[in-house]
Structures are given as C-alpha cells and as structure tokens.
Amino acid sequence: MNIRRLTLTQKRSLLGVVFILPWLLGFVFLFATPLFQSIHFSFSNLKIAPGGGYTLDFIGWGNFKNALSVDPNFNRILTQSLSEMAWNVPMILFFSLFTATLLNTKFVGRPFARAVFFLPVILASGAIAAAQTSGLIQLTGSSEVAKELGQQQNGFDPLSLAFTLSDAGMPMWFIDYIISAVQRIYEIIKSSGVQILIFLAALQSVPISMYEVAKMEGATAYETFWKITFPMVSPLILTNIIYTIIDSFTNSQVTTTIYNTAFQAQNFGLSAAMSWIYTAVISVVLIIVGILVSRKVFYYN
Amino acid sequence: MKVPDLQSEAVLIQMQKARNKSVSLLWLIFRYILIIGISFIILYPILQQLSVAFKDKMDIYNPTIYMIPVHFTMENVRYAMAVLNYWPLLKNTLLFAASTTFLQAASCSLAGYGFARFNFPGKNILFTLVVLTILIPTSTLMVPMYIHFRAFDILGIIHLATGKEGINMLNTYGPSLITAAFANGLKSGLYIYIFRQFFRGMPAEIEEAALIDGAGGIRTFFTIMLPNAIPPLITVILFAFVWQYNDIFYASLFNSASDLMSIKVSSLPADVNQYLPGIMGIGTGTNVKVDPNQVSMIVDTGILLAISPLIAMYLFVQRFFVESVERSGVVG
Numbered sequence: 016m017n018i019r020r021l022t023l024t025q026k027r028s029l030l031g032v033v034f035i036l037p038w039l040l041g042f043v044f045l046f047a048t049p050l051f052q053s054i055h056f057s058f059s060n061l062k063i064a065p066g067g068g069y070t071l072d073f074i075g076w077g078n079f080k081n082a083l084s085v086d087p088n089f090n091r092i093l094t095q096s097l098s099e100m101a102w103n104v105p106m107i108l109f110f111s112l113f114t115a116t117l118l119n120t121k122f123v124g125r126p127f128a129r130a131v132f133f134l135p136v137i138l139a140s141g142a143i144a145a146a147q148t149s150g151l152i153q154l155t156g157s158s159e160v161a162k163e164l165g166q167q168q169n170g171f172d173p174l175s176l177a178f179t180l181s182d183a184g185m186p187m188w189f190i191d192y193i194i195s196a197v198q199r200i201y202e203i204i205k206s207s208g209v210q211i212l213i214f215l216a217a218l219q220s221v222p223i224s225m226y227e228v229a230k231m232e233g234a235t236a237y238e239t240f241w242k243i244t245f246p247m248v249s250p251l252i253l254t255n256i257i258y259t260i261i262d263s264f265t266n267s268q269v270t271t272t273i274y275n276t277a278f279q280a281q282n283f284g285l286s287a288a289m290s291w292i293y294t295a296v297i298s299v300v301l302i303i304v305g306i307l308v309s310r311k312v313f314y315y316n
Numbered sequence: 317m318k319v320p321d322l323q324s325e326a327v328l329i330q331m332q333k334a335r336n337k338s339v340s341l342l343w344l345i346f347r348y349i350l351i352i353g354i355s356f357i358i359l360y361p362i363l364q365q366l367s368v369a370f371k372d373k374m375d376i377y378n379p380t381i382y383m384i385p386v387h388f389t390m391e392n393v394r395y396a397m398a399v400l401n402y403w404p405l406l407k408n409t410l411l412f413a414a415s416t417t418f419l420q421a422a423s424c425s426l427a428g429y430g431f432a433r434f435n436f437p438g439k440n441i442l443f444t445l446v447v448l449t450i451l452i453p454t455s456t457l458m459v460p461m462y463i464h465f466r467a468f469d470i471l472g473i474i475h476l477a478t479g480k481e482g483i484n485m486l487n488t489y490g491p492s493l494i495t496a497a498f499a500n501g502l503k504s505g506l507y508i509y510i511f512r513q514f515f516r517g518m519p520a521e522i523e524e525a526a527l528i529d530g531a532g533g534i535r536t537f538f539t540i541m542l543p544n545a546i547p548p549l550i551t552v553i554l555f556a557f558v559w560q561y562n563d564i565f566y567a568s569l570f571n572s573a574s575d576l577m578s579i580k581v582s583s584l585p586a587d588v589n590q591y592l593p594g595i596m597g598i599g600t601g602t603n604v605k606v607d608p609n610q611v612s613m614i615v616d617t618g619i620l621l622a623i624s625p626l627i628a629m630y631l632f633v634q635r636f637f638v639e640s641v642e643r644s645g646v647v648g
Binding site: 056 | 336338340343347348350351354357361362423424427429430432433435436442446448450451453455456457458459460461462463464466494495497498500508533537559565568588626627630631634635637
C-alpha cells in the first residue's frame with residue numbers, strides 16, 4: 016500500500032490512529048489483557064510458582080461462593096461501603112455545588128479563598144491520612160479514644176444543634192443527616208475538591224446574557240439560581256455523581272480487603288472474584304443512577 | 317377610568333429596593349462567615365502540624381499553650397528527617413513523580429488529540445473504552461498486573477530468546493513508567509478525557525491554515541496545538557504529579573520496597589518507634605521505648621515534611637491552576 020496514493024481523508028484517519036497508538040497499545044496489553052486474565056483467575060485456583068510463572072486450576076464458581084458466603088467480612092464491608100456511599104454522595108454534591116456558586120461570585124479575597132478551597136485536592140491522600148490517624152492512635156493508645164478525641168477537638172456540641180432543629184419541626188432522619196454532615200465536614204471538604212472544580216468550570220460557561228435578562232426582569236438571586244444556574248449546570252451533576260461514586264469506591268475498605276486477600280492471604284483467585292463482584296456492584300449502581308439522573312437533566316443546545 | 321396611584325406605586329418600589337438591599341447585605345455577611353469558616357477547617361490541621369513541628373517536648377504537657385510554642389525548637393524536624401532519610405527520599409520521589417508525570421502528559425495529550433480531531437473507523441467505540449478505563453476499579457486489574465510485571469515479557473520474546481520466564485520488574489520504577497508511557501497509568505483515562513474536551517473546542521481553522529502552509533499532522537500538533545493547550549496541560553500535570561506523589565495503591569503493589577515518600581509516610585509511625593531510640597542515642601532493642609507523645613509529635617512533623625513540597629508547588633501554580641481549570645474545558 017503506497018502512502019502517497021491514499022486520499023486526504025484516509026491520510027487523516029491514519030494519522031489519527033498514529034496519535035492514539037500509544038494508548039491503544041497500552042490498552043490492549045496493560046488493560047484488556049489483565050482484564051480478561053482477571054476474569055479467568057476469578058474462576059480458578061491460582062498458585063504462584065517461585066520461578067515467576069503460575070499455575071491455574073479451574074474451579075468454576077467456587078471463588079464467588081467463597082467471597083459471598085464463606086468469607087466472614089466481605090459481605091459486611093461491601094454493604095457498609097455501599098450505604099456510606101449513598102450517605103456521602105448527596106452531601107458531597109450539595110456541598111460542592113454550593114461552594115462553587117459561592118466561589119463564583121465576586122468578593123474581596125476571592126483568589127485566596129479559591130487557593131484554600133482547592134488545597135484538599137492536593138492533600139487528600141491515602142498515605143497521609145493513614146499516617147495521621149495512626150499518629151493519633153499512637154498518642155492515645157486506642158482507636159476508640161482517638162476517635163472521641165478527634166470529635167472533642169471539633170469543639171462542637173451536636174446535641175444543642177439537634178434540639179434547635181427538632182424545635183424547628185424538622186423530621187428526625189433529616190436532623191441525623193445534618194448532624195452527621197456537620198461532624199464530618201472535614202471529610203466532605205476533603206473529598207469534594209475535584210467536584211468543586213468541575214462545577215466552577217460549568218458555572219463559568221453559563222452565558223452572562225442570561226443573568227442580565229433575569230436581572231432586567233426583576234428576578235431575585237434565589238429565582239435566578241433555580242431557573243438559570245441549576246438547569247445549566249445539571250448535566251455536570253451527573254458527571255459529578257459518577258465521579259463521586261467512583262472516587263468513594265476507590266478509597267473504600269473493599270479495595271483494602273481485596274488487596275489483603277491477594278497479597279497477605281495469598282488467595283489470588285478469591286481476590287479476583289471479590290473484585291469482580293465489586294465491579295458488578297459499581298456498574299449496577301452507576302447504571303441505575305445514570306438512568307435516574309439523566310431523565311431529570313436539562314441539556315442546553 | 318381609574319387613574320393609577322403613582323404615589324403609592326413609587327413607595328412600593330422604594331420599599332422593594334430597600335428590602336432587596338438588606339437581603340443582599342445579609343447574604344454578603346453570611347457568605348463571608350461561611351468562606352472564612354470553611355477556610356479555617358481546611359487550614360486548621362496544617363497550622364496544628366506546623367505548631368507541633370516546632371514545639372519542644374515540654375510544651376505538649378503545658379495546657380496553656382495554644383498553637384504558638386513557648387520553647388521553639390528544630391529538634392522534631394531533625395529527628396523526623398533522620399527517620400525518613402528525608403533529602404535522598406525527596407529527591408527520589410520527585411524524580412519518579414516528575415518522570416511519570418511527563419510521560420503521562422505526553423501520551424495522554426497525543427491520545428486526546430487523536431480522539432478529538434481525527435475520524436477513523438471505530439473511534440467512538442475506542443473512546444468508550446477510554447471511559448471504561450476510568451470506570452473499572454483498579455483492584456480488578458491488580459493481580460494480573462502484579463503477575464504480569466513479576467515476569468515481564470512482551471509476546472514471549474524474552475522467553476524465546478533466553479528461555480527464561482521474563483524480567484522481574486517489581487520494586488523497580490519500570491511498571492509505573494511503562495503504564496504512564498502507554499497512557500494507561502494512574503487515572504490516565506481522566507487525563508485523556510480532559511485533553512479531548514479541550515482540543516474539541518479549538519477552532520478548526522487553525523489546523524487548516526497549518527495544513528495549507530505545509531505542516532504535517534505531527535508538526536501541527538507540536539507547534540500549533542500543544543502550545544495552545546497550556547490550560548489542560550497545567551491541570552493534567554498538577555493532577556498527575558500530586559496523585560503520583562501521594563499514590564499508595566500502585567506504589568505498594570509495584571514498589572513496596574522502594575524509597576518513595578508515600579510508602580515511607582504510611583509506615584512512619586512504626587519506623588519512628590523503631591529507629592528513634594537509636595537516633596536519640598538512648599540505645600537500641602525491643603525494650604527501649606520513647607515517650608509516645610514525642611513519637612506522635614515526630615510522626616506529625618514527618619507528615620508535614622512529606623506534604624510541604626506539594627504545598628510549596630501549589631503556592632506557585634495555584635493561580636494558573638484555578639484559571640486553567642476554568643478554561644481547560646472539563647465541561648466540554
């Protein structure tokens with residue numbers, strides 16, 4: 016095939032393939048191959064040979080059965096991180112949208128506030144957080160005391176807030192939710208950095224003329240938010256929900272359990288099965304959320 | 317026919333104006349309280365660590381001291397540096413993070429440009445696969461990747477040539493560098509997505525002009541498109557660097573014995589207990605223990621030492637970073 020004989024369109028498409036070639040090679044050898052191997056492993060009993068190779072015995076659904084009914088912790092950890100996610104995602108989403116709107120308005124000291132608000136993106140990390148808690152445990156000798164101490168250091172009394180809210184006639188579950196949000200405000204801030212960035216970028220792309228029209232018509236800030244800002248950023252709500260779900264799963268206990276099953280218990284087949292159960296659960300959650308949210312989302316075009 | 321009462325209408329408008337004004341003033345105050353409060357929550361742990369780092373042992377037992385130490389000392393910093401073996405560790409980690417970041421930015425920008433600007437059969441399916449790499453949890457690929465790099469071999473070439481089982485790449489920087497170079501490293505899918513969104517927003521006329529002036533596709537990319545892609549480049553470089561620096565998952569999978577900051581920091585509490593008595597010169601052995609409060613101080617100082625390069629870097633780039641995110645078209 017002579018390269019000079021190709022039409023311009025064909026040349027262009029060939030060039031496009033050249034551009035994505037590094038990724039494509041990486042995808043085939045570093046993603047797709049391990050992915051299929053991982054499916055294979057999950058149905059097998061894997062033994063690593065000391066020389067560098069490994070042997071596989073096919074055992075069917077055995078690993079999956081083990082993960083779901085024999086392993087004492089896996090079920091509990093999986094449901095726990097699922098419910099934590101259901102609890103956290105709305106909070107993170109609400110907080111990041113609120114913060115993004117806050118940071119988008121003009122005020123004195125905005126550059127400083129922005130710099131501070133994105134600091135958690137830099138600092139939120141498994142290694143540092145782990146060392147921080149273990150440092151505190153070291154100090155007090157037990158994890159329970161460390162937890163209590165951490166809450167005391169907040170200098171915040173949740174009871175008084177609970178009484179105020181229940182006097183105001185709020186339902187109990189809502190009070191619970193608000194209080195847990197207040198108590199874990201640092202965690203929420205830490206895990207919403209990227210989401211704030213995404214919302215901020217979305218807010219910047221809303222045409223200013225829309226706000227001008229609203230102002231001329233005499234809309235209040237509240238109305239402007241619900242009639243213009245919210246619908247305009249709603250597609251990004253879906254993006255952010257997906258990002259938050261994935262993020263909360265990658266930092267969850269389940270990942271640690273899967274890791275320990277493989278490298279401490281040396282049960283590679285079981286670990287692969289666990290990770291596939293986990294992947295399936297995430298996919299189901301993402302599909303359900305995706306369908307539910309995309310119905311409500313408004314696309315401006 | 318009734319004449320509209322202009323007087324009362326004017327009063328009504330004025331009242332409404334006054335109300336709007338007071339509401340917006342209240343909102344302004346509320347906003348400042350919130351912003352200052354949240355900033356405080358974010359900065360407080362760092363300030364606390366700073367305070368601990370320069371505190372003397374005596375000061376932790378003195379409850380009247382808040383934040384600013386009375387006995388100012390560099391002792392903690394010295395001990396923490398000794399336990400961490402700080403400067404060689406930092407150099408190593410920075411070099412490692414910088415090289416993977418460079419490779420990631422290079423490979424992901426190429427892929428992002430390819431997906432944004434060219435039409436070739438199967439493009440949409442391939443891009444769906446990029447999104448898939450973001451969605452599949454890393455733990456799914458963990459075991460095969462580990463085995464793969466334990467006996468690294470491409471299509472069995474090494475096995476054919478030497479008859480051995482391939483090269484053991486664990487505890488080298490090979491696995492991370494290879495995955496980064498082929499755009500499949502840590503969070504690569506996200507970076508490809510960011511680049512693609514940005515390049516899609518660039519006007520087509522620029523490329524057409526370059527083409528007519530005789531520049532080939534690769535030259536157009538390097539001389540025209542890439543210099544204009546500063547916003548996504550900054551975003552990707554910062555993310556890639558920071559996440560690589562902090563990454564514990566791949567680091568403990570591939571490099572558990574290497575000198576990397578994240579590995580050392582996560583084992584810091586144990587290391588301090590083990591090495592501090594020797595460094596302080598009060599003897600070695602399992603029975604010699606240092607005051608647990610001091611251990612905790614040194615762990616805190618070590619964490620501060622670990623994150624301080626990131627904070628320093630962030631102070632330099634944060635302005636460009638926030639601006640660039642707004643323009644990098646994460647939104648599309």
